[in-house]
Each structure stands twice: as structure tokens, then as C-alpha cells.
Amino acid sequence: MRRPTAVALLVTYAVLVVGALFFLTPFAWMLSTALKPDGQVFAIPPTWIPDPPMWSNFRRLVTEIPFLRYLGNTVFVTALSVVFYLSSSAVVAYGFAKIRWPGRETLFYLLLATMVLPPQVTLIPQFVLFQKLGWVGTFLPLVVPPLFGSAFAVFLLRQFYAAIPEDISDSARIDGASEWQIFARIVLPLSRPALATAALFIFIWTWTDFLNPLIYLTDDRLYTLAIGLQQLSSTRAAAWPLLMGGSVLMSLPIIVLFFFAQKTFIEGVSTGGLKG
Amino acid sequence: MDDRAAAPRARRPRMTRRERRALWLGLAFVSPWLFGFLVFTAYPVFASLYFSLTDYNVVSSPRFVGLRNYVDLWRDPLFGTSLYNTLYLAAIGIPLALFLSLAIAMLLNTRIRFQGAFRTIYFLPSVVPAVAVALLWRWFLNPDFGPVNQALEAVGIPGPGWLADPQWSKPALVLASLWGVGGSMVIYLAGLQNVPVQLYEAADLDGANRAQRLRYITLPMLSPVILFNLIMGIITSFQAFTNIYIMTGGGPSNSTMVYALYLYQNAFQFFKMGYASAMAWVLMLITAAALAVIFRTSGWVHYEGRT
Numbered sequence: 001m002r003r004p005t006a007v008a009l010l011v012t013y014a015v016l017v018v019g020a021l022f023f024l025t026p027f028a029w030m031l032s033t034a035l036k037p038d039g040q041v042f043a044i045p046p047t048w049i050p051d052p053p054m055w056s057n058f059r060r061l062v063t064e065i066p067f068l069r070y071l072g073n074t075v076f077v078t079a080l081s082v083v084f085y086l087s088s089s090a091v092v093a094y095g096f097a098k099i100r101w102p103g104r105e106t107l108f109y110l111l112l113a114t115m116v117l118p119p120q121v122t123l124i125p126q127f128v129l130f131q132k133l134g135w136v137g138t139f140l141p142l143v144v145p146p147l148f149g150s151a152f153a154v155f156l157l158r159q160f161y162a163a164i165p166e167d168i169s170d171s172a173r174i175d176g177a178s179e180w181q182i183f184a185r186i187v188l189p190l191s192r193p194a195l196a197t198a199a200l201f202i203f204i205w206t207w208t209d210f211l212n213p214l215i216y217l218t219d220d221r222l223y224t225l226a227i228g229l230q231q232l233s234s235t236r237a238a239a240w241p242l243l244m245g246g247s248v249l250m251s252l253p254i255i256v257l258f259f260f261a262q263k264t265f266i267e268g269v270s271t272g273g274l275k276g
Numbered sequence: 277m278d279d280r281a282a283a284p285r286a287r288r289p290r291m292t293r294r295e296r297r298a299l300w301l302g303l304a305f306v307s308p309w310l311f312g313f314l315v316f317t318a319y320p321v322f323a324s325l326y327f328s329l330t331d332y333n334v335v336s337s338p339r340f341v342g343l344r345n346y347v348d349l350w351r352d353p354l355f356g357t358s359l360y361n362t363l364y365l366a367a368i369g370i371p372l373a374l375f376l377s378l379a380i381a382m383l384l385n386t387r388i389r390f391q392g393a394f395r396t397i398y399f400l401p402s403v404v405p406a407v408a409v410a411l412l413w414r415w416f417l418n419p420d421f422g423p424v425n426q427a428l429e430a431v432g433i434p435g436p437g438w439l440a441d442p443q444w445s446k447p448a449l450v451l452a453s454l455w456g457v458g459g460s461m462v463i464y465l466a467g468l469q470n471v472p473v474q475l476y477e478a479a480d481l482d483g484a485n486r487a488q489r490l491r492y493i494t495l496p497m498l499s500p501v502i503l504f505n506l507i508m509g510i511i512t513s514f515q516a517f518t519n520i521y522i523m524t525g526g527g528p529s530n531s532t533m534v535y536a537l538y539l540y541q542n543a544f545q546f547f548k549m550g551y552a553s554a555m556a557w558v559l560m561l562i563t564a565a566a567l568a569v570i571f572r573t574s575g576w577v578h579y580e581g582r583t
Contacts (some may be wrong), residue, residue: 023401042421043421044420044426046423048423063512090306091308092308100298120515121559122316123543124320124549125323149308149314165297204403208406210407226406232524239468247405247412250407253403254405258399265403269462
């Protein structure tokens, strides 16, 4: 590509730096508030550097609100969802990618169609169903549906499986391997990158999910972080250091993951994984 | 010959043993999804269509009322408000986000120092959990103690009430949502990497200037990505819920009451499940209509290998 002129380069840098400030300031404000002593929260003009930084605010998250319980609930729901979604989707994707059977394409289009269906359409009958089963107010509505796969993960894994050369499976078939063995011993181990991408995105959805816990978790002992923080914001509107501290801690795992798996993040976003 | 064609076919072309085996095997592998699809998608779609024709509060069984819910929607001023607010946010927010993310991506695609650091800074906000984003912006735009208004005041501009002011609440939501444009920026960046360098080299030989390169190479080559981001933008903004539920709860004076929020309130606060189901179906029709219009008018999208 042609080298940009000095003026163009200067303008580029100037715009990028100003833009970066716009994107960074809210982060700085979040961190700064999280560490403020109560007296400085409503200071005019605002203090950006808390003096002294109150690291004990984070301890208050544990003593003043059941933060650890919310965290534990979130970890529990997220871990089960990731494992369930991933294992079911991995199996289903094999049926769509590696076995030729009549009706396969039709069902696959149906699966793709479910991705654009507004969730509001199925939300109410699902709620009624779980209500009749007596599951509302438990974790079951959050962790049972993942046993049946996620359309996004199936799609992602199917694309990946389809790129694995058929000769490998064929020679295994000649050696008498069953489809399940080919799936478990050959295709699955080769698909680690795709499994990692799917796991990452399922992790982010369930970790940050708000609507489903809002509808199904009626008992505050079962609240996830998303609901717990929202609840705290409506009961103690002025507790900004706690709210910001909680937000920092809730965002932290995702930000850390981002730094370890930048490429995976970006590939997943490009296949439409971050829409939620 | 004619007889044979008219008569019911005596024998369907039967599947071979192998084919039947493949069918059962395939179905066995996809059965978890198939079961989930039938129970959590197919049945709910039909049930919700039926509920939308009933009066239903979950406790007593649904009572058939025909199209009354749809007629009521038409007469409900708050439904109109929620639809208007949703379309307003989409009409302002989507073009701004499309333009901003494309502009940042193009700037970040030039040869500059700290490219990785800049990309991280612009992308990171888009992975912050919606709850944290909503709480943060509520506090960041606080009219009395937030840094935005304090900064405005410092330069002599009286800051607006942002989320507390019906005039400013929607622009405030758009501003907060623009913080998350990093997601679409990354998609543009991926698209920009796929533009063949030879095209630019050829343009240089022909003496094309910067604007011409943008107009005749970059934008046409990126048009499928722009279409993708446009569609995602429409889908997400029609379904916007979490950030608005937390930032404003629909207020002040319903100025941020959006479609998905009003639907949620009808379903889970007023337990008007029939009414909310009718809203869900109207939302689906609006989304489908919007996407149909987009595809019909997508002549501007340039697909490679197609003339």
C-alpha cells in the first residue's frame, strides 16, 4: 500500500488518540469510583485519583452484599452451560457435517432459521412450560436447555468439521471404526480451536446473561452477578463504589480472557457470536 | 402409460439398507438438537401464536378472544410510543454506529505505531457485560456528579439532564451504545484485510486519489460486511432490552420505553401473556419486513465473482 503523507499520518494519530480517550474515560471512571472513599464519590469537581484508594471497598462487597454467593451462582450456571452446550453441540454438529442422510440440509436450514427468530417469540411459552414443570425459581430453566445444543455453536463446529478431509474418516471406516468412534477419536480432537471459540462465546453469553436470570430466578439466594448488581442498584442507588467495584469484578474474567485469546475473540465476532 | 401416471404410486423408491442406516445414524447424532428444537422452539412458536389470540394470565387457562389483542395494540398509545422510541433509536443509532466503526477500522488499518494497543482500546468496551455498561453509563452521565457534565460546566456549557431528561434520554442511550462499536469495528477490520492489495496498486498506477480509492475500491469491497453489520444492527436494536431496563427502566415519562421492555412488562409484570405474545408476533413481522426491505434494496452490495 502507498505510504500516507506526513499530514495524513498526523491527523490519523490525533483522531485515534482523541477517540481512544473517549473509549478509555468510562473505564477510568469505573475504576476510580470503585476505589473512592464514600466522601469523595459526590465531590465537585470530581476527583479522578481516589485519595486514599479504598481497596477495602472490595471487602465491603462481601460484607454488605452477598457478592460471593452471586459469584458462586454465576460460576455454577456458567460452568454447567458451557459444558452442556459444548458437548451437545459437538455431537449434533457431527450429524450435520460428517454423515450423509436424507433431510439433513432441510434440518440444517431450520437450525439456521432459529438464529434469526426473535427470542421474544419463544420466551412466553417457554416460561409457561417451565412454570408448569415447577422449574421457575430454580436453576433448571437456565441449565437444562443447554443440553440440547446452541444453534450458533452447532453452526460454528459444523463449518469446522466440514473442512476436515473425508479421507481420514474413510480410512477409519475401512478399519471398522463406528461413527461414534470417528467422532470421539478423530474429529473431536482435531477440532480444539473451534471448540475453544464456541466455549469462549458461550461463556460470555451465560456470564453476562440478564434476561433469563431476571425471568427465572425469583429467589435472591440464587441470583447471578448480573441480577444481583442490578438489584443492588435499585435498592441502594447511591452505593456507587460498590456498584462500580462489582462491575469491575464481573468484567474482569472476560477482559483477562480477551488478552489471552484475542484471535479467538476476533474470529468469533466475525461469525456473529457477540450479538447478544 | 397415462394410467400408470394417474394411479397412486404403488411403490415408493425405497431407500437402500445403507441409506436407511445413514438416516437413523444422522438423526441419532442430531437428536439432542432436534428434541430441543421441538420443545423449546417449534412448540413455543405455535403456542405463542395461539396465546396471541387469547386472554391469558398464566394462572387461569387461556381464553380465546380472536384478534382482540392486535386491535388493542393498535389503540394502545404506549405501544405506539414504544415502537416510535425503538425506531428512533435504530434510525439514529445504527447509521452512527456503522459510520463510526467503519471510520475507526479504516484508521486502524493504516500503517501506524501502537496499532495493537489502539485496537484493544477500541474493542474492549464491546466485551464488558451489559449490566456493567449500563450501571457505568448511568453514573458517568449523572447530571450532578458525573464527569461529563462537570467537564461541560468547566467550559461554560450547562450540561443536560441526560438520562433524567425526556429530551436527552434517547441521545444519551445512543451515546452509551456507541461505546460498544468495537464489535463491528473488528468485523470491518477483518473485511479490510481481505481487500486485494493489487486493486489499490492498480488504482495508484491510474492516478486515483484518496477519495476515489475509497469510493471505487474500499467501499464496494466492504459492502457485504456493511450489509452484515446493518442486519445485525437492526436485529439487536429491535430487541434492545438489558441496558435500557437498567439505565432508565423506560423513563423518564416513557421517553425510553422501547419495544422489548414494554413486551417484558406486559408479560412478566402485568401477566398479560396474550397481549405480550401479540407484541412478539408484531415484532417478528416488523423485523422480517425490515430485513426484506434491506435485501430488496441491497443492489449496492458488491459480491466478488459476480458481475
